Amino acid sequence: MDVKKIAVIGSGLMGSGIAYVSAWNGFEVTMVDINQDLVDKGMERLRTDVMTGIDKGKMSITQAEGLMSRLSGSVDAEAAVKDADLVIEAIFENMEVKKEVFAKIDSAAPAHCILATNTSSLSIDELASATSRPDKFIGMHYFSPVPAMKLLEIVLGDKTSADTINVAKAVGEKQGKKTVLAKNSPGFIVNRLLMPVMREAILMLERGDATKEEIDTAMVSVGKAPAGPFSLADFVGLDITFNAMSTLYREIGDCFKPPETLAKLVESGAIGMKSKKGFYDYAADDAEPEEPKGADSEWIVERLNMPAIREAMILIDDEIANKEDINMAMKLGASWPMGPFEMADRYGLDRCREFIGKLESELGECYSVPKSLK
Ligand SMILES: NC(=O)c1ccc[n+]([C@@H]2O[C@H](COP(=O)([O-])OP(=O)(O)OC[C@H]3O[C@@H](n4cnc5c(N)ncnc54)[C@H](O)[C@@H]3O)[C@@H](O)[C@H]2O)c1
Structure with missing residues (x-):
């Protein structure tokens, strides 16, 4: 027609x-x-x-x-x-x-x-x-x-x-x-892959692995992303990020549960740039960055890329989309410098299996090695 x-x-x-x-x-x-x-x-x-x-x-x-x-x-x-x-x-x-x-x-x-x-x-x-x-x-x-x-x-x-x-x-x-x-599946491609990165970044912050400034800087300078996850969430709106993550939590389960830090910010009305406060404070000129934790930038980027690669592989395992479309969706819809399968190729599948396997043994089933990587 x-x-x-x-x-x-x-x-x-x-x-x-x-x-x-x-x-x-x-x-x-x-x-x-x-x-x-x-x-x-x-x-x-x-x-x-x-x-x-x-x-x-x-x-x-x-x-x-x-x-x-x-x-x-x-x-x-x-x-x-x-x-x-x-x-x-x-x-x-x-x-x-x-x-x-x-x-x-x-x-x-x-x-x-x-x-x-x-x-x-x-x-x-x-x-x-x-x-x-x-x-x-x-x-x-x-x-x-x-x-x-x-x-x-x-x-x-x-x-x-x-x-x-x-x-x-x-x-x-x-x-x-x-x-x-x-x-038809929760979050389709782009939100489904963006949310694990966002969630992991907040969990890293909560665990004290790195500061938000360290994470954002690493993702831009080493990861070549146009913005780090915290600046991006503040720009998009923490309410919108929270809703997108809550949908995945409701439809897929606990592995997408919005972290407490995000829920509390939204509850307090700190929803990002539009309210002048989110993860960062846009009203105070003299806001001090948090004391650095000394986290290695290469490690931060790999630690955030792996959950995205894992989620992309689950989309393949569940026959939701193909590799080419997933790579293109993340580059055009989220401005990622590389698609997740291009990242996986760069790290090598053995490295992905080893990294994700280690996360699984330390942090449990939300980090399980996807079928196609086994
Ligand atoms: N905002 C985004 O970034 C974004 C991105 C992708 C998809 N979406 C989706 O697009 C849709 C619209 O989002 P938006 O951001 O444009 O919202 P919006 O609030 O800017 O616009 C919604 C419009 O729909 C009108 N409307 C409501 N009921 C109607 C009806 N019965 N008949 C005709 N018009 C009606 C409202 O008056 C309003 O003007 C939502 O489903 C949203 O999830 C939004």
Whole structure:
């Protein structure tokens, strides 16, 4: 099927970004929200992206006019989907609300229309169950900010058809994204691999293995990451990190339990840069770094890379995604300098087996050696 018209439900941060990359790449788009004020806000956000495009010389005035002419706003979801080929939902992260919206859209959309959700954490199969077309239901998980981030995780439900996957891939590619496939599973690829690193970094801090400054510095200088885990979490928001980790804890189990330090910071309202305090204090100019523990930078990086390599191997063992897609997802979605399998190749599989085996004997089953490494 050749998608011409897309209805985007939700005109917030993600919805307006998805509408932007869609209209910019030639799709007819209607962006929907619950009232006119919110639609207008979404349009305003989108216009700011268009102005940025013009200012950076990426878009001419004529192209900007073309983009805007392909875009409309609406408060009537049923009318917006009635001639759509694809609906992309980007409303609040709430299962019941999303299911209600999908049931309504399902009865108003034409039979050929594909329904996609941008959920970060909810089950694609459960969302699909609210519709009469689970074969035409799929996850299209974009990353923020949508115009800049190159990755699109395409998430397959149990009943998603091959045609639906092909259409979602083709739309993503036309929107300028690199697409990776993941089966419906908690955290998909990127969050599933980011959370063990974040969690391990906090546990290292709690055990007194290293200070947050030592960990962040090591990950940037030796690990070549764009930011260390603590600065990154403060930037993303500790509330968002906590929620992502809690989802994995709920769905997978204790090995993803959010550490107490993180829970306490969130509880106290210290949720990162947006509240001027998270792991670091952004209000105090004279905040003193903690007394260094003298931890070796090479060791810190290896100690944080190994749990990510282990988790990536579990995704392979459980047939959730393939190696190439996992490597690409982490490089594009998390700006890692290398994919986890590229790291594993660099360390050598014997070294990975030995390192993870030692962690398992010291710290227990959350560090068990994955099947494919045995
Ligand atoms: N923010 C991120 O970094 C990010 C990244 C990937 C995925 N997501 C997912 O994208 C979705 C949206 O996130 P967001 O950050 O854009 O949220 P947001 O709060 O910025 O926007 C949500 C919008 O949906 C609208 N909405 C709520 N109910 C609606 C309904 N019934 N019909 C139409 N519109 C409705 C709200 O009014 C709001 O404008 C969530 O599922 C989230 O998990 C977010």
